[in-house]
Amino acid sequence: MLIPLFKYLESLDFPGAQMFNYIMFRSAMAVIVALLFSTIIGKKVIYTLQRQQIGEDIRELGLEGQMQKKGTPTMGGIIILASILLPTVLFAKLDNVYILLMIITTVWLGMIGFADDYIKVFLKDKEGLAGRFKIMGQVSLGIIVAATLYISSEVSVREKIYDSNGKPKTEVGINSETGQKEIRQMTKEMKSTKTTLPFIKNHEFDYKALLWFLGKGAEPWAWILYAIVMIFIITAVSNGANLTDGLDGLATGASAISGATLGVFGYLGGNIIYSGYLNIMYIPNSGELTVFMSAFIGACIGFLWYNSYPAQVFMGDTGSLALGGILAVFAIIIRKEILIPLLCGIFLIENVSVMIQVGWFKYTKRKYGEGRRVFLMAPLHHHFQKKGYPEPKIVTRFWIVGIILAVLTVVTLKMR
Numbered sequence: 001m002l003i004p005l006f007k008y009l010e011s012l013d014f015p016g017a018q019m020f021n022y023i024m025f026r027s028a029m030a031v032i033v034a035l036l037f038s039t040i041i042g043k044k045v046i047y048t049l050q051r052q053q054i055g056e057d058i059r060e061l062g063l064e065g066q067m068q069k070k071g072t073p074t075m076g077g078i079i080i081l082a083s084i085l086l087p088t089v090l091f092a093k094l095d096n097v098y099i100l101l102m103i104i105t106t107v108w109l110g111m112i113g114f115a116d117d118y119i120k121v122f123l124k125d126k127e128g129l130a131g132r133f134k135i136m137g138q139v140s141l142g143i144i145v146a147a148t149l150y151i152s153s154e155v156s157v158r159e160k161i162y163d164s165n166g167k168p169k170t171e172v173g174i175n176s177e178t179g180q181k182e183i184r185q186m187t188k189e190m191k192s193t194k195t196t197l198p199f200i201k202n203h204e205f206d207y208k209a210l211l212w213f214l215g216k217g218a219e220p221w222a223w224i225l226y227a228i229v230m231i232f233i234i235t236a237v238s239n240g241a242n243l244t245d246g247l248d249g250l251a252t253g254a255s256a257i258s259g260a261t262l263g264v265f266g267y268l269g270g271n272i273i274y275s276g277y278l279n280i281m282y283i284p285n286s287g288e289l290t291v292f293m294s295a296f297i298g299a300c301i302g303f304l305w306y307n308s309y310p311a312q313v314f315m316g317d318t319g320s321l322a323l324g325g326i327l328a329v330f331a332i333i334i335r336k337e338i339l340i341p342l343l344c345g346i347f348l349i350e351n352v353s354v355m356i357q358v359g360w361f362k363y364t365k366r367k368y369g370e371g372r373r374v375f376l377m378a379p380l381h382h383h384f385q386k387k388g389y390p391e392p393k394i395v396t397r398f399w400i401v402g403i404i405l406a407v408l409t410v411v412t413l414k415m416r
Contacts, residue, residue, distance in 0.1 A: 030291050034295045034299045049074070075121065080322070098288060117317050158282040194206045243354060244346060252315065265336050280413065300323070342412075
């Protein structure tokens with residue numbers, strides 16, 4: 001929204017107006033505004049929620065300090081969503097298809113989470129929005145993302161061109177900095193179902209390869225397969241973040257760590273120089289996503305001001321469903337979705353712990369007539385609570401694991 005204004009000021013030779021041309025400057029501004037906005041409005045939102053008696057209804061699960069949280073304002077995810085959207089609208093290019101997709105993702109999943117919280121808080125239905133409706137909403141978002149990436153003429157990947165012998169084609173060009181001739185590998189922008197594989201030399205994988213038996217007619221079906229993968233990832237990560245949101249600051253901090261890592265990948269993959277140097281997939285116009293992710297990080301950290309132990313507000317499903325979905329869609333757009341199990345390992349293990357607990361309980365109940373448990377309680381963070389670990393220590397250690405996973409994810413840039 002501010003970009004046209006600063007372009008006009010630049011035409012008038014207004015000092016500093018040209019700074020808005022740089023993604024990193026606008027990203028820095030997005031972080032600052034998101035941080036300030038979330039901390040400023042956070043207090044007002046918490047006060048409003050308290051006045052409306054919109055508090056968390058806690059079930060007795062025998063966890064230490066659990067009942068003290070009863071009545072803590074929930075639906076605080078509104079703070080996060082507003083703090084993401086405002087800087088994005090102010091500093092990002094709103095005609096960029098990837099920015100529009102991220103805005104749609106934020107609003108879409110925020111509305112689903114809000115509906116779930118509304119049913120729990122105002123209609124006093126502890127079950128909230130039926131699971132099938134949540135899944136339908138997440139699947140619908142996956143279809144929207146897949147259709148946009150397939151149909152939009154603005155979505156492309158720059159790929160290397162090879163001759164009939166499989167050798168890279170080259171051309172002679174002029175280096176813009178030195179003015180000297182240089183040999184460059186020829187590339188072209190095209191639609192692609194390729195993604196990034198970690199830890200291997202030829203680090204790109206085409207979903208079309210799984211449909212080799214269809215021959216030349218595999219491409220349309222490859223996009224359908226790609227869409228199915230997108231739907232699965234969005235649903236899994238969104239629900240994983242939702243399950244992780246059980247301790248003060250846990251989901252918020254883990255999301256900020258994963259978001260910062262994806263922001264690095266987004267910037268590098270959207271920069272033709274850095275992507276060429278690191279030999280990673282170049283996605284034209286995707287660098288603008290750095291502005292959005294900067295707002296995301298700022299919003300999460302700002303929300304931690306009130307959500308850290310002891311929490312003054314909970315994000316509720318309004319925030320948790322959106323946080324996971326945002327990370328998933330962002331990773332899909334920059335073709336790093338296969339890194340999600342590593343980067344978002346905290347969300348993954350929380351998801352898996354619930355699946356193991358439920359599956360084993362049902363199996364042993366059928367076999368022995370009495371259900372047995374693998375963990376003292378699921379998701380995993382509650383298992384450690386049951387073992388007597390203080391809540392802040394659990395959260396901090398989960399953050400440390402998240403940082404380790406984030407570093408390993410970044411290391412995949414060179415470990416091939």
